Amino acid sequence: MSRLRIGFPLSRAAGGPSTFMRRLRASIERQGLAKTSTFLDPRAQINLFANIVRNPYSKPYVFRVDGAYFDSAETSGSNETLNRPIYEGIDGACGVVIQSHFDLELVRSFGRVDRPYEIINNGTDLTLFCPDGPDMKGALGIEASELVVLTSAKWRAHKRLDDIVEVFLEFSRRKAHPCRLLILGDTAGVSIPADGWSSQLPQNAQVTLVGHVQPDDLPAWYRTGDVFLYLSWLDHCPNSVVEAIACGLPVVCSNQGGTRELVEMSNAGVVAEADSGFTFELVDLYHPPKPSCNVILEALEDVVHRLDEYRLKIDRGPLDIDVVARRYVCFLETMVRAGTGVDRHEPRDERRSSCEL
Numbered sequence: 001m002s003r004l005r006i007g008f009p010l011s012r013a014a015g016g017p018s019t020f021m022r023r024l025r026a027s028i029e030r031q032g033l034a035k036t037s038t039f040l041d042p043r044a045q046i047n048l049f050a051n052i053v054r055n056p057y058s059k060p061y062v063f064r065v066d067g068a069y070f071d072s073a074e075t076s077g078s079n080e081t082l083n084r085p086i087y088e089g090i091d092g093a094c095g096v097v098i099q100s101h102f103d104l105e106l107v108r109s110f111g112r113v114d115r116p117y118e119i120i121n122n123g124t125d126l127t128l129f130c131p132d133g134p135d136m137k138g139a140l141g142i143e144a145s146e147l148v149v150l151t152s153a154k155w156r157a158h159k160r161l162d163d164i165v166e167v168f169l170e171f172s173r174r175k176a177h178p179c180r181l182l183i184l185g186d187t188a189g190v191s192i193p194a195d196g197w198s199s200q201l202p203q204n205a206q207v208t209l210v211g212h213v214q215p216d217d218l219p220a221w222y223r224t225g226d227v228f229l230y231l232s233w234l235d236h237c238p239n240s241v242v243e244a245i246a247c248g249l250p251v252v253c254s255n256q257g258g259t260r261e262l263v264e265m266s267n268a269g270v271v272a273e274a275d276s277g278f279t280f281e282l283v284d285l286y287h288p289p290k291p292s293c294n295v296i297l298e299a300l301e302d303v304v305h306r307l308d309e310y311r312l313k314i315d316r317g318p319l320d321i322d323v324v325a326r327r328y329v330c331f332l333e334t335m336v337r338a339g340t341g342v343d344r345h346e347p348r349d350e351r352r353s354s355c356e357l
Contacts, residue, residue, distance in 0.1 A: 006047070007041055007047035009050060024123075048061065061094065062093060063097070064099075070282050072285075091115075095118070095331060097117070100261045102257055103119075121258075129247050130246065146177075146180050147179045147304060148225045150182045151228065153184075158235075164181075165207065167293050181229075183208065222246075223248075228245075232253075245262065245266050250310035250314065252269055271299075272299040274296050
């Protein structure tokens with residue numbers, strides 16, 4: 001085992017960044033890539049933080065950036081206030097990990113990235129999230145002839161659940177055989193089409209509101225689907241898409257944000273050119289533009305028509321948490337070997353590291 005000891009955050013939250021950091025730490029330990037502890041351990045040689053820096057021993061650290069705030073309506077508070085700890089975290093870091101090229105351009109647009117950086121996508125455990133294993137078809141009474149479209153998220157307005165439902169209902173209307181939409185995740189407070197179904201009681205038997213699913217149960221739900229439909233606007237690197245692809249689901253997604261990078265790197269479906277260009281400026285995030293439903297419908301119909309072909313083309317390897325963990329440790333070791341002594345007062349040219357494994 002490497003003598004490198006990495007300090008991690010105290011990851012108790014249920015959100016996407018915390019889920020990923022737990023998976024990352026478990027993979028590093030499982031593979032024997034390094035010793036891990038928390039940032040409270042004075043023996044840690046280097047810390048890895050996600051969005052917030054807590055560094056009582058002033059250890060060198062790598063900062064994992066989870067995007068930047070760019071909501072013109074400032075729904076969650078002042079962008080300047082919310083972005084301040086992110087850019088202070090970057091300025092104090094010896095290196096930066098960014099989840100997608102989209103995120104890199106986003107963060108650069110509202111500040112600077114003047115530390116060595118590596119673009120490393122999220123990953124998951126491919127032994128758990130895999131195509132083979134139990135599913136929920138029997139429990140739900142899904143017949144073999146039914147086509148199951150699945151979607152999953154922590155639902156908020158920019159995830160565009162209303163458009164997903166609209167596309168599905170039109171797709172279902174056109175199909176000659178039965179279709180069903182399964183929606184994983186809490187839908188409380190999300191705008192949904194009143195004529196199709198309600199958050200209290202689905203009015204359309206083809207739409208099933210599953211609600212929150214415990215993490216250990218997610219693989220069985222993903223394996224219940226035939227195709228994953230995900231239209232979130234300007235997402236960074238969604239864990240739900242990583243998990244769906246890992247479970248062998250071809251994806252239909254929109255073309256804006258980091259989601260397309262996950263689909264393209266794993267050859268896992270179709271990126272529908274359903275949104276106009278994004279210029280990396282403040283936007284009304286929670287009032288997203290309507291995507292071209294016709295473009296999405298064409299993509300969905302293509303994937304369904306050639307479903308077996310799309311399934312066979314999926315490359316799950318880039319989303320393997322063990323591969324992702326090796327890239328993280330490589331980058332962390334590079335920062336330690338470099339002395340980790342970035343002069344925090346002297347700007348450095350933007351440059352990328354080269355930990356490709």
